[in-house]
Structure formats: structure tokens, C-alpha cells
Amino acid sequence: MVTETSESRPTAPVRVMLIDDEEPIRRATRQWLNLAGIEVQDFSRAREALAVIEADAELVVVSDIKMPEMDGLAFAKACRAIDPDLPVLLVTAHGDVGMAVEAMRDGVYDFIEKPVEPDLLLDRIQRAWEKRQLVLENRKLRRILEQGPTLERRMIGNSAAMVALRKQVLQLGETPVDVVINGATGTGKELVARCLHDFSVRRQQPFVAVNCGAIPENLFESELFGHEKGAFTGATGQRIGKIEYAQGGTLFLDEIESMPLNFQIKLLRVLQERKLERVGSNREIELDLWVIAATKVDLADASARGDFREDLYYRFNVAELQLPKLAQRVEDIPSLFDFFGHKAALQYQRDYLEPESDDLAAMMDYGWPGNVRQLRNVAERYVLGMGSSRRVRSILGQSDSVATESSGQGLSERVQQFERQLIIQSLRKHQGSIQAVTEALQLPRRTLNNKMKQYQIVRKDYL
Ligand SMILES: Nc1ncnc2c1ncn2[C@@H]1O[C@H](COP(=O)(O)OP(=O)(O)OP(=O)(O)O)[C@@H](O)[C@H]1O
Ligand SMILES: [Mg+2]
Incomplete structure (x- = not known):
């Protein structure tokens, strides 16, 4: 043959x-x-x-x-x-x-x-x-x-680390064993989890994401396991838990380090026995699941400190994907910036001009505490023309304080930052027409003026 x-x-x-x-x-x-x-x-x-x-x-x-x-x-x-x-x-x-x-x-x-x-x-x-x-x-x-876009178009970057990561993603997709994804903020943990599923033998089945950090401790069990009607006060109807929704497909447990310790033992049982009982029911439900977890912390350290169950850690330890920080793979920065720049240009109906070489150099030198998410934000701001000029370096100058989630900013500063961006966007769109902006944002003229003053936005920059 x-x-x-x-x-x-x-x-x-x-x-x-x-x-x-x-x-x-x-x-x-x-x-x-x-x-x-x-x-x-x-x-x-x-x-x-x-x-x-x-x-x-x-x-x-x-x-x-x-x-x-x-x-x-x-x-x-x-x-x-x-x-x-x-x-x-x-x-x-x-x-x-x-x-x-x-x-x-x-x-x-x-x-x-x-x-x-x-x-x-x-x-x-x-x-x-x-x-x-x-x-x-x-x-x-x-x-x-x-099949949709190939993995290369979803997980951008040709550094050795990214090439190896894509290979691991495809391999795991063929024989899905439970896996933990480890990486700092914004390194792409959620993206990798979705790619694992989308390029796996389970891609036609459901993908259910659970953010363990966002569920109050007392609701954990019924959120994940579901409950029968009358299982506890307030359980007025039957509820199917997240785990059951993922039946046949993939369960993504994000921020697994924030799962309450007393729930970890229950999860361990589910992982080992592949069975589940809804709260208030004795009936065991057989599970067919691929479990992917993600964490920002070193689970070995956490379990040594007693913050994470050791047996659960060992259960996940079998397959681990380590996501590198952006600063550890600077050669991916130009293609990532291009990718996000083109995407933003399409979204905001702008042109995308490739950054100049000294801008690229500045980006390769920069520390990127917020990793890929921060780079995406910078590319968006660049396309929207924020900062005193279009240049990336002026955005980076402010970037540490505005674009990262790890910058320690509170909600109100971040809301203000968002408000500022919206006003600038609108001014650009309407070429500096205050009338049009007040209508578009449904703001009284006086409020708009005050906010522009507060955020040091000058109308003539947009005429
Ligand atoms: N290699 C990549 N190619 C294209 N986009 C990427 C890549 N890595 C990350 N991104 C994008 O960067 C953003 C942040 O990624 P993601 O949300 O997956 O990070 P994370 O590790 O889950 O962050 P956090 O820890 O803060 O939850 C997303 O918009 C994601 O699509
Ligand atoms: Mg995430």
C-alpha cells in the first residue's frame, strides 16, 4: 500500500x-x-x-x-x-x-x-x-x-514552550486522563482547558466550567452535586448539579485551590469512584467525566501547608500542564500582539498598524505581571489609540497601574478606568462631538464635562 x-x-x-x-x-x-x-x-x-x-x-x-x-x-x-x-x-x-x-x-x-x-x-x-x-x-x-480553527489559531505562539504545550493538549485529548493546569494569572489556563476539550474525543459533549473561588462555601455541595426537592430548608425543587451537567463530557474546576477542605474529600470520592449522589438522595449516579482543574498556586506547597488535601493533590498529580509566564517566552509577544490587535481592530472598526520595532523591543523588555491578558489589554488600548500617542511604550508606562488584575487596584479604581475608556472610545467614534457622546452614553452634558475633567480627557484630541 x-x-x-x-x-x-x-x-x-x-x-x-x-x-x-x-x-x-x-x-x-x-x-x-x-x-x-x-x-x-x-x-x-x-x-x-x-x-x-x-x-x-x-x-x-x-x-x-x-x-x-x-x-x-x-x-x-x-x-x-x-x-x-x-x-x-x-x-x-x-x-x-x-x-x-x-x-x-x-x-x-x-x-x-x-x-x-x-x-x-x-x-x-x-x-x-x-x-x-x-x-x-x-x-x-x-x-x-x-473542525473550526486549528489549535495553532487558538493557542498562539511558536516558542518551544507553546509548541510543546499544544502537543500535550492534543495527546491528552486522545486519551483524556484527569489533569491539572498550573499557571500564574492571565497565562491562559482557561483557554487551555477549553482547547483540551474542543480538540478531544469528547468535543461533541458538554463542557461545564465551575469557578471554585466564586461559590460560597455553604452552597458548594448543592451547586456541584445537585439536590432533591426538600433535601434541606429552602430546597423547594430538584436541582441538577454542575457535575451531573458535565455527564459524558468535561468538568472544568477553575481555582481548585479555593475549594473548601471539607468538600475536597467529597470531590476525591467522585474522582475515584466516578459516582455521585444528589444531596437528599441515596441513589448513586454513575459518572462518565473528564476532570480538568486549574490553579494559580503550587498545590504541592499548599498540601504541605495543609491548605489542600494531599490525597486530592496526588490524584491530580498524574498529569500536569505547566503554563509559562509571558516574560519567559518573549518571542511569542509579536504574534500575540498581532493576534489581539487584529481582533480589536475588527471589534472596534479600527485600523491595526503594526507596532514599530522599538515598541516591540519595549514589550519584550517589559515584565508582564498580568501575562497574556495584560498583553491583550495593551493591544486593545493601542488599537483604540489611548495614551498620549499611539505608541505602545506610552501605554506600557501606565499599564502597571491600569491593565492588570494583580495590580492591587480596588473595584472603584477599575470602574473609573473602564468609564474613562468608554468616554474616550465614544469621543473617538463621534469625532469629538459632545452632543453625540452625551446621547450615546446617556449622560447629562454637565456630568460628561465633569468626568472629562476628572479623567483629563481633552475634546480637541478627538476632533
Ligand atoms: N496562547 C494564547 N493565545 C491566544 N490567546 C491567549 C493565549 N493565552 C491566553 N490567551 C488569552 O488571554 C486571556 C487570558 O487567558 P485566560 O483567561 O485563559 O487566563 P487564566 O490563566 O485563566 O487567568 P486567571 O488566572 O486570571 O483566571 C484570554 O483572553 C485568553 O484567550
Ligand atoms: Mg482563569
Whole structure:
């Protein structure tokens, strides 16, 4: 069997499957086709041939019609059931027009009359082969499109660390074992979790994300396990828990380090036994789950300190993905910046101009405490033209205090920052028209003026 890549396809030999119950005819045809450089696999019985035909088979079928057991027409029909576009060339006895007409009506690819004229046979085979190549090529393209963007377009970056990470993601997707993703803020833990699922054998099944840091301790159990009606005061109806929603698919436990200790033991049981009981029910539900956890902390340290159960840590320890900080893979910065810049340009209907080389240099030098999320914010601000000029460096100058979540800013500062960005965006959009901005943001003129003063926004910069 020859394996081919699409590049080598034009020179790949044509492959024919030949079915004829008469040995001498079969041998003569095979020899003739072999001489023309065609690979031939021949069978005396249609059933035997049928057993080896698969959808997407890269071949042309040539079959006699009159054969014992299964005749050519029945065989052609069976072939079409396996692959409706598989080319089948039927060899009919002289004058058997009725049969040929029926074959055509049945959608059989082609027929050729006995005695077979060798050059004509070659010509028909060649044409059928070319058509088959096109069909297979189209199917391949369609499958690629249906899969959506490739992993390279989702997890950007060609540093050794990213290349290795993408490989691990695809490997884990084939044989999903529970895994923990470890990385600092903004390094892409959630993105990686979604990619793990989207590129896995479970991609058609549900993906359920749970942020363990966001669930109050007393609600944990019913949120995750669900409960029966009347299980506790306030349980007025039945509730399906997050774990059960993920049945058959993937459960993503984000910020697993913030899971209450007393719940960790319950989770461990679920992971080990793959069973669950809703609160207030004795019925065990069998689970089929892929569990992915994410954490910002070193779980080994946390379990040594007693903040995280050691047995749960060991349960997850089997497969671990370590996400590097952005500053540890600076070579990815230009492509990430481009990616986020183009995306923002599309979203805000702006142009994206590639940053200048000294801007790039400044970015490669910068520490990026907020990692990829911070870079994304900087690229957005760059596209929106914030800062005194478009240059990245002036944005970076302010960036430590505005763009990162780890900057220790409180809610009100961040809300103000957001408010400032909205006003600037709106001024740009309406080319400095105060009237239009007051309408768009539904603000009284006086309030807008006060806020512009407060945020040092000057109207003439946007005219
Ligand atoms: N390699 C990458 N390619 C493209 N986008 C990325 C990449 N890594 C991260 N991002 C993007 O950066 C942003 C932050 O990523 P994400 O939310 O996954 O980080 P995280 O590690 O979960 O952060 P946190 O710890 O703060 O929850 C998202 O918009 C994500 O899509
Ligand atoms: Mg996250």
C-alpha cells in the first residue's frame, strides 16, 4: 500500500479494484493495467471485494456484471451504500442495453461494453480516478473547515514552550486522563482547558466550567452535586448539579485551590469512584467525566501547608500542564500582539498598524505581571489609540497601574478606568462631538464635562 501526502498526489499510482469471476479475463486485464502503471487488487467474488471496501477509499472499482452469488449491479449498489461517490465501472455484455440503462438510472458511475477495448478502459479509469481525487480532496477540506480553527489559531505562539504545550493538549485529548493546569494569572489556563476539550474525543459533549473561588462555601455541595426537592430548608425543587451537567463530557474546576477542605474529600470520592449522589438522595449516579482543574498556586506547597488535601493533590498529580509566564517566552509577544490587535481592530472598526520595532523591543523588555491578558489589554488600548500617542511604550508606562488584575487596584479604581475608556472610545467614534457622546452614553452634558475633567480627557484630541 502506498501512503501519499497531497503534495505527492499527482505522481501517485492509480489504484483499481478488479472483480471478475473468470480467471483468464481477470489475469489479462490485470496484466494490461499493470503495464500502464496501475496498481490492481483483484477478486473473483464480489463479496470478498466488498469486505475490504471502506468509505474514502482511494480507488476505482471495475467489475463484471454477470457473476455468481452477487452480480455486478447488486455489488455496485452495496459499494454506494459504503461510499456514495465511489466510482464503479461496470463491464457489460455486448448489446445488453437494458441493463446499462438500469445501471445508469441507479447512479452507477459508468459502464463499458464487452469486448473491452483496452485503451478505452484505461481512459475511463483515468477519468474516474481524477474525479475521485477531487471528491476526496473536497471531503478533506470540508472536514478541516468543520473542525473550526486549528489549535495553532487558538493557542498562539511558536516558542518551544507553546509548541510543546499544544502537543500535550492534543495527546491528552486522545486519551483524556484527569489533569491539572498550573499557571500564574492571565497565562491562559482557561483557554487551555477549553482547547483540551474542543480538540478531544469528547468535543461533541458538554463542557461545564465551575469557578471554585466564586461559590460560597455553604452552597458548594448543592451547586456541584445537585439536590432533591426538600433535601434541606429552602430546597423547594430538584436541582441538577454542575457535575451531573458535565455527564459524558468535561468538568472544568477553575481555582481548585479555593475549594473548601471539607468538600475536597467529597470531590476525591467522585474522582475515584466516578459516582455521585444528589444531596437528599441515596441513589448513586454513575459518572462518565473528564476532570480538568486549574490553579494559580503550587498545590504541592499548599498540601504541605495543609491548605489542600494531599490525597486530592496526588490524584491530580498524574498529569500536569505547566503554563509559562509571558516574560519567559518573549518571542511569542509579536504574534500575540498581532493576534489581539487584529481582533480589536475588527471589534472596534479600527485600523491595526503594526507596532514599530522599538515598541516591540519595549514589550519584550517589559515584565508582564498580568501575562497574556495584560498583553491583550495593551493591544486593545493601542488599537483604540489611548495614551498620549499611539505608541505602545506610552501605554506600557501606565499599564502597571491600569491593565492588570494583580495590580492591587480596588473595584472603584477599575470602574473609573473602564468609564474613562468608554468616554474616550465614544469621543473617538463621534469625532469629538459632545452632543453625540452625551446621547450615546446617556449622560447629562454637565456630568460628561465633569468626568472629562476628572479623567483629563481633552475634546480637541478627538476632533
Ligand atoms: N496562547 C494564547 N493565545 C491566544 N490567546 C491567549 C493565549 N493565552 C491566553 N490567551 C488569552 O488571554 C486571556 C487570558 O487567558 P485566560 O483567561 O485563559 O487566563 P487564566 O490563566 O485563566 O487567568 P486567571 O488566572 O486570571 O483566571 C484570554 O483572553 C485568553 O484567550
Ligand atoms: Mg482563569
